[in-house]
Amino acid sequence: MTLPIMTDTGPVMEFSGVSKIYPLASGNVTALLDISLQVLPGEFIAIMGPSGSGKSTLLNMMGCLDVPSKGEVYIRGRSIRSLSDDQQTTLRRDELGFIFQQFNLIPLLNALENVRYPLILKNGMTASRERCQEVLAAVGLVPTLWYHRPTQLSGGQQQRVAIARALVNDPAILLCDEPTGNLDTKTGQAIMALLEQLCHDEGKTIIMVTHDPRTAEYADRVIQIEDGRIREEV
Amino acid sequence: MAGGSLFFSLAVRNLQMHWLRSLLAAIGIIIGVMAISSMGILGNAFSLSITNSLSSVGDSIVVTPHVGYQGGMSSVSTSERLSDRQIELIRRAATNSKVFPIYAGGDRIKVQRDTLYASIYGIDPKDLPTLLEIQKGQYLRGASGVMIGAKLAKDNNLTIGSRILIGEIESGVRVVGILKERGMGFDINPDNAIVTSDLWYRDFYETRGHDQAIIKAADIKDIEQIKSSIEKQLNKRETEVDVYDTRMILNSITETFGQITLFTMAIGGISLIVAGVSIFNVMMMSVMERYKEIGILRSIGTKRAEVRSMFIYEALILGLSGSAVGGIFSFAAGYLVVAVLMKDVSYLYNPASLIQIPYGMAFGIVTSMLSGLYPAWKASSLNPIDALRHE
Ligand SMILES: Nc1ncnc2c1ncn2[C@@H]1O[C@H](COP(=O)(O)OP(=O)(O)OP(=O)(O)O)[C@@H](O)[C@H]1O
Ligand SMILES: [Mg+2]
Numbered sequence: 001m002t003l004p005i006m007t008d009t010g011p012v013m014e015f016s017g018v019s020k021i022y023p024l025a026s027g028n029v030t031a032l033l034d035i036s037l038q039v040l041p042g043e044f045i046a047i048m049g050p051s052g053s054g055k056s057t058l059l060n061m062m063g064c065l066d067v068p069s070k071g072e073v074y075i076r077g078r079s080i081r082s083l084s085d086d087q088q089t090t091l092r093r094d095e096l097g098f099i100f101q102q103f104n105l106i107p108l109l110n111a112l113e114n115v116r117y118p119l120i121l122k123n124g125m126t127a128s129r130e131r132c133q134e135v136l137a138a139v140g141l142v143p144t145l146w147y148h149r150p151t152q153l154s155g156g157q158q159q160r161v162a163i164a165r166a167l168v169n170d171p172a173i174l175l176c177d178e179p180t181g182n183l184d185t186k187t188g189q190a191i192m193a194l195l196e197q198l199c200h201d202e203g204k205t206i207i208m209v210t211h212d213p214r215t216a217e218y219a220d221r222v223i224q225i226e227d228g229r230i231r232e233e234v
Numbered sequence: 235m236a237g238g239s240l241f242f243s244l245a246v247r248n249l250q251m252h253w254l255r256s257l258l259a260a261i262g263i264i265i266g267v268m269a270i271s272s273m274g275i276l277g278n279a280f281s282l283s284i285t286n287s288l289s290s291v292g293d294s295i296v297v298t299p300h301v302g303y304q305g306g307m308s309s310v311s312t313s314e315r316l317s318d319r320q321i322e323l324i325r326r327a328a329t330n331s332k333v334f335p336i337y338a339g340g341d342r343i344k345v346q347r348d349t350l351y352a353s354i355y356g357i358d359p360k361d362l363p364t365l366l367e368i369q370k371g372q373y374l375r376g377a378s379g380v381m382i383g384a385k386l387a388k389d390n391n392l393t394i395g396s397r398i399l400i401g402e403i404e405s406g407v408r409v410v411g412i413l414k415e416r417g418m419g420f421d422i423n424p425d426n427a428i429v430t431s432d433l434w435y436r437d438f439y440e441t442r443g444h445d446q447a448i449i450k451a452a453d454i455k456d457i458e459q460i461k462s463s464i465e466k467q468l469n470k471r472e473t474e475v476d477v478y479d480t481r482m483i484l485n486s487i488t489e490t491f492g493q494i495t496l497f498t499m500a501i502g503g504i505s506l507i508v509a510g511v512s513i514f515n516v517m518m519m520s521v522m523e524r525y526k527e528i529g530i531l532r533s534i535g536t537k538r539a540e541v542r543s544m545f546i547y548e549a550l551i552l553g554l555s556g557s558a559v560g561g562i563f564s565f566a567a568g569y570l571v572v573a574v575l576m577k578d579v580s581y582l583y584n585p586a587s588l589i590q591i592p593y594g595m596a597f598g599i600v601t602s603m604l605s606g607l608y609p610a611w612k613a614s615s616l617n618p619i620d621a622l623r624h625e
Contacts, residue, residue, distance in 0.1 A: 065533055065618050086537050093535020104530045104622070108247045120240045121535050165534065 010077070012173055012205050013039035013062055018071035020057050020228075031057040033228040034071070041172070044199040044206045046219035054228040055209045056177055062207055063096055063175045064088045076172065093121055097166025097204075101178035103158040105150040105165070111157075112136065112146045115164045122169055135164040139194060156187035163194060174198065176208040180215055192218045241540055245547035248520060256552060259509075259516040263556025264563060266506030267598040271564035272571050273502040274590030277495025279572045279581030285488060286417075294480045295449040295460055296421050297324055300473045315443025320468060320475065324447050327463040331452045334361045336422065337435045338445040343428065344399035345390045352386060353427035354400070356435025364450070366424060370394060371411035377433045379410035383425040387412045398428065405438065420480045421448045457481070503597070510601040513552055517545060517609035528613055529621030542614035549606020550599075557598035564591045 020032040031054045039045060039062075047055050060066040061073050064080050073080050076095065080088060092098075105114045112132055119127035136146060139160040150158055159179065166174055179195065180188030196218050198204045208219065216222050224231040249256040299314035316324075316335065325333045337356030342349060357365065359374040362381070369384060371394040382392060387409075392398070396409045413424050435441070451457050461477050468474045521528070528541060568591070572582045581587060 060619055063533070065622075086539075089532070089535055089537045092533065098533055100622075104526075104533075106527060106530060108244060108251065108527075117240070118534050121540070125239055169535075 011038040011074075012041050012076050013207075014072075014074040015061075016072050016074075018061065018068040018073055020054070020061070020066070021069045030228050032061075032068075035225075035228075035230060036071075037223065037230065039173075039205060039207060041205055042199065042203045043221060044196070044219045045208065046216040046222045047207065047209045047225065048211055048213075048216055048222055049225040049231075050211070053225050055225060057228075058225065059175055059177055059207065059209050062173075063098060064091050093118055094169055095171050095173065097163075097169075097171040097174045099159070099162050099166050099174060099176040099179045101181040103150070103155070103162045103182070105158055105161055107150055110147045110149050111141065111153065111161045114150070114161055115168050118165060119168050132164070132168060135168050136161070139164045139167070140190075154187075155183050156190065159183060159187075159191055160194070163191070163198075167198070171204075173205045173207065176206065178209055178211075180210070180212065188215065238543065241544040242547050245544050245551060248524075249548060249551060252516075252520070255516055255519070259513045259552050260556040260559070262509030262512040263506075263553060263598045263602060264560040266502070266509040266601065267557050267560025267594040268564045268567050269502030269505040269594075270499055270597055271502075271561070271591045271594030272567040273498040274495065274593060275564075275568035275582060275587045276571045276575065277491070277498050278584070278587045278590060279576055281488060281491035281495065282581050282584060282586070283576060283578070284491060285484075293451050293454055293457075294421050295451065295457060295464075296478055296480065297447045297449070297464060298445070298476050299443075300469075300476050315441065315445065316447060316475070317443045321444060321447060323467045324449070324464055324475075327467050328449045328460055329456075329463075331456060331460060332364065332450050334358070334365060334448045334450070335432075335444040336446050336448060337432060337439070337441060338422070339435075339439060339441075341401050343401075344404060345392060345396070348390065350390075353423065354435070355422060355424065355427055355429045356432045356439075357429055358432045362429070365422070365448070366416070366429070367414040369412045369414040371409070373411055374429070374431050377431045378408075380407045380434075381411040381413055381429040382409055383413050383427045383429075384415040385425040386427065400428070401438070407434075420478075420483045421446075454481075502594075506597055506601050509556075509598075510605040513549060513602050514605035514609065516552070517549055517606050518612075520548065521545065521609045521613045524613075525616065525621050525624040528616055529618050529624065532616070532618035533622060538614040542610045545610035545613050546603070546606055549602050549610070553599045553602025553606075556602065557595040560598055561591050561595045564594055 015035050015037045018032060018035040019030065022029040022031060035058065047058060049055050057066065061068060061080075062075070064075060064083075067073070067081050075091065078091075080091075083091065098104075105111075106117060109117060112129070115132040115136055116127055116129065119131060133143075133146070137143075141157060141160045141164065145153060145157060150161070153161065174195070176195070180191055183191060192215060195206055195208070199206045208215075210216055222234040224233070297316070299316050301314060321333070321335050334357070338353065340351060340353045343352050359376065362373050366381075368381075371381070374381060380398065382398075386392065392409055392412075394409055394412070397406055398409065399406050407428075407430070413429070415425055416423075417425070430438075449460060451460060457479050461479065464475070464477050531541060532538075568582055568587070569579060572587075573579050
């Protein structure tokens, strides 16, 4: 699956006049209303706002999991609306990394296999094990845990595996939905330090949803949303 | 698609994780395949054994008096016979094929101290060598003596020279020849019968006409021609005789057996449908339980077709393993069924019987595939966001 040529100059992500409306029997729910924003390469952005304000909806659109009802979303210069389902999937696989609050590892696979999974999707069964071990070591998971299943790992360890999985295909953008939401403060801080390092040392663009102000402090820029609108940018 | 064997191994792992459920689904397929194959084998063995025991002479035409026809002017007759006039007409219709008029009846006979019932045929001695083969002794000459069927001889320890008493008046006759076993026939069944000369029969039973006429076609191709000619000669105004040829009967019997086999296989097929439903159920459960996992797979870059292939592999593994084991068990089940019901396992090794096993296996695989299609499609068409949110 080949994707349209991407542009590496300019914003990695651009929203122009984006709205998301869920038509329900009880009336339309407007999850996002007329959002316009730009994300520049290497930025570390936090998205904050009360529950139900549309943070996850926004992040899903950035992650090419959802398309806008109105307006346009461009990821590295391509309108996601114009991509087929397979092209959107390939874009998620190759250019985006997801980190979830629930870690979302594949229960059937051990840590190393979880990391290797997206690499196999991209390169086939010959996908390099060394690359996976390298990434696992970089996120600080000790080798004795590499062959553990997700259920045999702590939350912090699972989140490290999830980050390694998100990194293995070397994406430009990492999307994190409350990455520390299920972790204790100390483990959360360690994960945040890791993300900060990925942004500053490796030049990854990171967009993170959080409602913890201390977590948001790691970001260069904070976008506040309320009722589906951008309230302020700091 | 990259990593086809990745999805295969994911399918294997999922089946292993839910091994009990997978095993039950596979057992369903095993039973279904066994039911279809062994029913097919039994049916086939059955029709094989029937056709083997039939004296498969396909060259005869049998003419019998039509039941209900009262023999023209004569009002004395109570049972139907072929008159000499009718025999003559039949001979004319048969042109150069030979016609054998036959007396046939049955009577009480006494052998030593046993009294039993046997068929009795009266046949012109000069026709006998053409109609029947001899095993021991000699053919009838003139009016004296009788020949007996192989089974009658064997069951009652009769041999050349034995005496048999026939009928109420216990008229004694002596066995001069024993006939070769012939199997069930549609013209005459001499295996359990006594064959006398036509003269003896006519005198003894004071009968007026023959009971049937057999025509041996000189050429198989003449059969239809002779049949229609007899119909034209005898049945124009009123149905006087019934005409049928042995090949036609043979065909309709094998056809009937084919239908019975099909019917029993259809019953086996029902069990396979049940197995298909159980695979469908297992696959649907697998999809529903893994809603969230499917969402994860999709969100990190797994294409729809790849998700679909994972579930199709699951169905395929269940179907293939179930059918393979079912195929092996089918052989055992077929052996058992044939051995118990037919008492002759050689029917099992017939290619037409053995082919039922791959048939059954193919049905098993196709059923599993079909039952896996919808769940696989369902899994692949889930919206990733909805699936991710699922707990
Ligand atoms: N599939 C859907 N159908 C209908 N309404 C939806 C759907 N998904 C989201 N919504 C609505 O859109 C709004 C925004 O939801 P969203 O999940 O983006 O909120 P959030 O900011 O992530 O909240 P939280 O902090 O609780 O995760 C909510 O009012 C929600 O009810
Ligand atoms: Mg949310």
